[in-house]
Amino acid sequence: MNLQELQQPEVQQWLQEHAQEEPARLMLQAHLYPGIPVREAVQQxxxxxxxxxxxxxxxxxxxxLMPPPLSVEQASSEETARYKAQLxxxxxTESGPEKSKAGMLADLTGGMGLDSWAFSQVxxxxxxxxxxxxxTALAAYNFKQLNSTNVEVHTAEASFFLQQLQQPLEVLYLDPARRDAARNKVVLLSECQPDVVSLLPLLLQKGRQVWVKASPMLDIKGAMQELGQxxxxxxxVSLRGEVKELLFRIEASxxxxxxxxxxxxxxEGEMENFSFRYSEESTAAPAVGMPQNYLYDPGAALRKAGAFKLPAIRFNLQKLHPHSHLYTAPQHLPNFPGRTFRLLELVKANKKALQKLLPGGRAHLVVRNFPLKAEVLQQKLGLAEGxxxxxxxxxxxxxxxxLLLCERI
Known part of the structure; x- marks a missing residue:
């Protein structure tokens, strides 16, 4: 990326004039803009x-100026970045000796700078x-445009920066790349770059709190074993029902x-949350019962976190089956962390029975603890999504x- 070219007034004006146009079409018309670096501008x-x-x-x-399109696609959203910064x-401030002090943070895997920018707000x-x-050049330029004057930019590896620190910081944050040195995709934290597991003793020496962001695909209990006690x-953290990231807070104790x-x-800015410990989940013994008036489907974050029994206890619900992570109750509970449905009918899993209830042959199919996979069942039932x-x-x-036919509330 040529920052100097993209900063030119004529290029900035061109970007504004063509903001809503189709990039591929503009590339084909590159000859119409002789004074514009069209390839760079179109990518922007x-x-x-x-x-x-x-x-x-x-x-x-x-x-x-944005990084390449793929980097934007893979980046956090502003919403998750702001939530993370506030958290x-x-x-x-909850755990520090000087609770009023805002303190200093180092983002050791800066990338495009979105998380650093969000942290700089608090x-x-x-x-x-x-x-x-x-x-680093792109981030430094953007921090200036965004008036983030309290961000200091360093071109360095995380380990080198830590070794140069004279005094420990309040917080160290890392979002390690999920690719190894050969650019292959990896999942384990010890395989990411930088290797947080190997770096952990130095991190805890140089920071009072260490926060690690990880892929939503990561096995939580496996990561806890890697990182230790x-x-x-x-x-x-999920955004509008889709898990976006995992965050691990690590301290010396x-x-x-x-x-x-x-x-x-x-x-709309609303937030659902559910906190627990695995010791509570392992000892929970929820009631099991047949479907009642309402069906409760736990959100993706709750399922990823591994809370399968506790929601039934906390919200006075019954599970449909010990291994069916769906809950039921006679009453509507507006604060349940997931989706709520009104049960309309119990249906046998055959096409003829379903057609009487769904003459249009359309519904959203959700499969949980069922003998057939979703695609096989959908084909068997002749069901279209809708x-x-x-x-x-x-x-x-x-x-x-x-089969349980429902309508969402």
């Missing part, structure tokens, strides 16, 4: 279009650390039973596979 246009709803505050600044700040000082010079808390929190950030009904395929308390 693509990235800005991807960022419009994901990074609205960055998009609102015309002078902000980290809150935990730091911390006194943020150190942005990134080993790729092109990214210094994990204090795990947050499973031992914690054999960390706090696990499932969070869902809603479209509103307004939902069809849950599950196993009931008496061991029978059953």
């Amino acid at each position: 246009l693509q990235a800005r279009q991807k960022a419009r709803y994901k990074l609205p505050q960055w998009y609102a600044h015309p002078a902000v 980290v700040y809150r935990r730091m 911390f006194d000082k943020v150190h942005y650390v990134e080993q790729q010079e092109e990214l 210094q994990v204090q808390e795990v947050q499973v 031992l914690q054999p039973d960390p706090l696990i929190t499932a969070v869902n950030l809603g479209a 509103d307004p009904h939902y069809l849950f395929a599950t196993t009931l308390a008496d061991g029978r596979p059953q």
Whole structure:
């Protein structure tokens, strides 16, 4: 990326004039814009279009330059970045000796700078650390446009920056790359770059709290084993029902039973959360019963966190089956962390029976603890995907596979 070219007034004006146009068409018309580096400008246009709803505050600044489109696609959203910044700040002030002090944070895997920018809204000082010079140059330029004057940019590897620190910081944050040195995709934290597991002793020496962001595909209990008993808390963060990231808070003290929190950030700024410990989940003994008036489907964050029995206890629900992670009750509970449905009918799993209830042959199919996979069952039933009904395929308390026709509340 040529920052100097993209900063030119004529290029900035061209980007504004063509903001809503099709990038591929503009590439074909490159000869019409002899004074514009069209390939660079079109790539910037693509990235800005991807960022419009994901990074609205960055998009609102015309002078902000985006990294390549793929980087924007893979980046956190502003919503999750802001939630994370507030969470980290809150935990730091809750546990620190000087609870009013905003403190200093180092983002050791700076990347495009989104997380550093969010942290800079709540911390006194943020150190942005990134080993790729092109990214540090882009981040430094964007921090200036966004008026993030409390961010200091460092071109360095995480381990080198830590070794140079004279005084420990309040918080160290890492989002390790999920690729190894050969650019192959990896899942284990010890295989990521940087290797957080190997780096952990140095991290705890240089920071009072260490926060690690990880892929939603990561096995939580496996990661806790990798990181040891210094994990204090795990947050499973979902945005509008889709798990986006896992956050691990690590401190020097031992914690054999960390706090696990499932969070869902809603479209209108609302937030659902459910906190528990695995010791509670393992000893919970919920009631099991047949379907009642309402069906409760736990959110993706709750399922990823591994809270399968406790929601029934906390909300006075019954499970449909010990291994069917669906709940039922005679009453409507508006604060359940997931989706709520009104049960309309129990249906046998055959096409003829279903056609009488769904003459249009359309419903959203959800399969939980059922003998057939979703695609096989959908084909068997001749079912098309569509509103307004939902069809849950599950196993009931008496061991029978059953279809539950529902409408969402």
